Amino acid sequence: MTLFEMIIWSPSPEIFTIPGLDHPVRWYGLLFALGFILAQQVMYWIFKSEGKNVKDVDQLTMYLVIAVVVGARLGHCLFYNPGYYLSNPFEILKIWEGGLASHGGAIGMLIALYLYSRKHADQSYMWILDRVAIVTVLVGACIRFGNLMNSEIIGLPTGTDSGIVFARSVEDMFKNLDPRIEEVSFDQVEDQSITESGKVPMMISLTYKRGVELTPDHAKLFFESTIPRAIDRYHEVGKHIAISSNQGIKYDTFMSRGAQHATVEVLGIPRHPGQLYEALACVIMFLILAHIWFHHRTQIKTGFLFGLFMVMLWSERFVVEFFKENQEAWEASIPLNMGQWLSIPMFIIGLVVLIKSWGFTKKQ
The missing domain is CATH 3.30.300 (GMP Synthetase; Chain A, domain 3)
Known part of the structure; x- marks a missing residue:
């Protein structure tokens, strides 16, 4: 036995159908929305605790929702199957057919938060990155639980009677x-x-x-x-x-x-629950980041939380990819899969920010 006894997993991805609507309510969509709702509530608390305008959180949430959805969709299309989507650009819009990439969502967030910070003089780019880092992993946990309910992003066979x-x-x-x-x-x-x-x-x-x-x-x-x-x-x-x-x-x-x-x-054939590994890792990262912010935000320097977040998140993603199926068949022909290659520059960015945040006086 490894982690747990064998579990046979076959939940319906649909929760219920609203009368008069063609598309049923699905677990993935509900958990995706729940992630942003929880993140918004935490951000209300953070802004209130730090004397910022709580009303700014609503605008921040809109920036993040649009950035994550658009960035994740474009990331999936351009990172994993660019030839097909560039030849069929209208297929990119069919987000309901599935296909979101977390790396694309991360890039979208970095761009959106830069634009947001330009409109709020009291919230520097690095300051807002530090705070949003705390709730990003909370959203990630909800999304991965949604993937679990969809029985997607599955792991490789464990080779044992556990999984x-x-x-x-x-x-x-x-x-x-x-x-x-x-x-x-x-x-x-x-x-x-x-x-x-x-x-x-x-x-x-x-x-x-x-x-x-x-x-x-x-x-x-x-x-x-x-x-x-x-x-x-x-x-x-x-x-x-x-x-x-x-x-x-x-x-x-x-x-x-x-x-x-x-x-x-x-x-x-028991397999590794790749989605569950990532969801639990995100919950742990949320607890770590929230603890540091709550107890030590007056001691840490600007950029520390964001740097730590990037190092933890993309390290976890790099490691867990060894236990997950490749998203595309062509990834088997390269030493590391696309998710791992994309995680390396993200990790380096986080490491650079983390090192720099140790050497400068905290600014806001």
């Missing part, structure tokens, strides 16, 4: 292959006869809609032919479950309380 099996795509596969399936659930099973290295036996339970009955021939075709082919064909499924190479697929069908049920035994 998370991201089973959402598996659930979707079964329902797409047979729309008569009403419910899909997962459980870990103790079956040492089908254990393979880095994989854990798990049971998939299917509940069909009322009135559905599986004939032996249909069940044989579906479970022994259709399902194995689908696992091999769909990469998003095959990287989370596998069929035992020794015993093949094991299944059973039965009626219970007037409904058709079926169970399928497969092997789950």
Whole structure:
């Protein structure tokens, strides 16, 4: 065992649908918004504590929201797939299809905060960077929890029986292959006869809609032919479950309380929860930065918090990337992935600011 027992993770990314609206409310959007709401409340407290105009926080929030969304979207398009998006510029606007890069969001924030500081003589560029650094990691934690609810930005296989099996795509596969399936659930099973290295036996339970009955021939075709082919064909499924190479697929069908049920035994592939690693790291960084500001802001020099934030954040990002899947296939051909290459200059900027903040008298 490494960090924890195996967890099978398959939450719906959608919370509910508002009547009359086509797009449902999703966890990612809610947590994204929650991050900025929490950040705004903390900034109210910071501004009030330091005698600044609290009303400026509303304008600051607007600068940051626009900067993060636009910067993160442009960053994803230009850093990871520039050829496609430059040839299809209107695709850049389709933010609802996904694709945000934290490095782009960071660059957008640096530009936006510079423009903001130009309009507020009592808030120098470095002063506002120090304060915004505290809440940025709070927003980052919420966004990464949103990624977890979306089952995206997943980690590499742990190679052990500990980790998370991201089973959402598996659930979707079964329902797409047979729309008569009403419910899909997962459980870990103790079956040492089908254990393979880095994989854990798990049971998939299917509940069909009322009135559905599986004939032996249909069940044989579906479970022994259709399902194995689908696992091999769909990469998003095959990287989370596998069929035992020794015993093949094991299944059973039965009626219970007037409904058709079926169970399928497969092997789950536990992976590192990359989103959770980053979310927890962001929470820790928030506590560190908030503690330093609250207890030592009269002793530290301007720029110290921002420099420390940059060093911690991009160091963490560089390390965690070793445990995460690459966002694009071409990244496998380079020594470090794009996220790591982009983190290096960010880290250097933070280190330079941190060193300089040790050598100068604090200014505001």
